[in-house]
Amino acid sequence: MPDCASCFLFQLESENDACLQTNRPGGLELTRKAIDLCGLPSRSSILDVANGTGASLDYLTKEKKYKAVGIDNSFQILKLGQKVRPGLVRIQADCRQIPICSTSQHCVLMECAFALSGGSDGALSEFSRILIPGGKLIISDVYIRELIDPRGLECLSGTICLSGVVTEQIVRKQLTKFGFEVITWQEHTLLLKKWLAQMVFKLGSLDKVYRHLAHTDEETKTLIYGLGHQIKLGYYLLIAQKT
Amino acid sequence: MSEPHPNAKKSQWVCGKCGSPLETASINVSYLGSGYPVELLVCKKCNRPLVPADLALGKMLEVEKLMEDK
Numbered sequence: 001m002p003d004c005a006s007c008f009l010f011q012l013e014s015e016n017d018a019c020l021q022t023n024r025p026g027g028l029e030l031t032r033k034a035i036d037l038c039g040l041p042s043r044s045s046i047l048d049v050a051n052g053t054g055a056s057l058d059y060l061t062k063e064k065k066y067k068a069v070g071i072d073n074s075f076q077i078l079k080l081g082q083k084v085r086p087g088l089v090r091i092q093a094d095c096r097q098i099p100i101c102s103t104s105q106h107c108v109l110m111e112c113a114f115a116l117s118g119g120s121d122g123a124l125s126e127f128s129r130i131l132i133p134g135g136k137l138i139i140s141d142v143y144i145r146e147l148i149d150p151r152g153l154e155c156l157s158g159t160i161c162l163s164g165v166v167t168e169q170i171v172r173k174q175l176t177k178f179g180f181e182v183i184t185w186q187e188h189t190l191l192l193k194k195w196l197a198q199m200v201f202k203l204g205s206l207d208k209v210y211r212h213l214a215h216t217d218e219e220t221k222t223l224i225y226g227l228g229h230q231i232k233l234g235y236y237l238l239i240a241q242k243t
Numbered sequence: 244m245s246e247p248h249p250n251a252k253k254s255q256w257v258c259g260k261c262g263s264p265l266e267t268a269s270i271n272v273s274y275l276g277s278g279y280p281v282e283l284l285v286c287k288k289c290n291r292p293l294v295p296a297d298l299a300l301g302k303m304l305e306v307e308k309l310m311e312d313k
Binding site: 090193194196197198201204205206232 | 272274277279280281301302305306309310312
């Protein structure tokens with residue numbers, strides 16, 4: 001899983017720009033919506049996976065009064081989070097090896113990082129292990145909304161954080177495989193578009209935004225063509241229940 | 244907020260409606276319910292901003308295409 005601390009887009013967040021406080025489509029508003037949909041009792045245990053600087057973790061702990069713990073792979077991000085949002089419980093860990101007891105969590109939250117983690121079997125296996133039966137898994141992330149030309153998939157493989165992006169059908173299959181039942185799937189592509197539009201105004205053009213998502217100039221060109229002609233990306237919020 | 248537009252730094256422009264000189268101000272450009280802050284030359288009397296062609300045909304056009312899936 002790439003270290004978001006090395007990403008230029010993350011550095012923008014560090015500038016405390018209001019629109020990038022949570023550095024993802026929908027921001028904290030979408031988090032609130034997801035948590036409300038789950039209807040968790042107070043003092044529920046929640047694990048915020050890839051918690052970044054801890055905006056959601058702060059909300060879950062201080063506003064919602066949940067027993068919330070955040071994990072992130074990046075020491076740099078955790079260190080920054082400790083500085084800007086102190087007093088929260090954070091662990092440096094990989095989502096494929098979570099240092100938390102089995103059957104101990106009422107909810108797992110993963111925002112804008114499922115594809116980044118490879119949407120991997122390892123992560124879902126861990127989420128299933130730590131959740132209680134009936135526990136909720138909340139995921140919001142980018143997905144392939146429309147695949148116009150399958151050759152366009154190549155444009156994603158050269159990116160830093162979009163290489164694991166898949167279709168809704170594949171996300172659902174992955175969840176079913178690990179014993180989850182999707183109880184809510186919401187389409188939030190407009191939030192992705194709004195986020196990208198904010199970045200266009202911030203950085204100057206869509207091409208410049210894409211440049212920060214790819215490793216090289218050549219991969220950026222492929223990405224620009226692919227997202228312009230072969231693939232349409234979308235954004236979703238899902239809530240799944242451990243069966 | 245984005246960088247001030249180059250035209251926003253010098254104010255040789257006057258308002259076509261009232262003749263007042265334009266001044267730099269932060270404007271919230273909105274489209275389909277989303278707002279994006281940008282510094283533009285504005286008539287303080289009429290509240291009308293000057294939208295330079297490169298902004299209209301650059302960022303604004305890109306955002307329009309993005310939002311409308313074009």
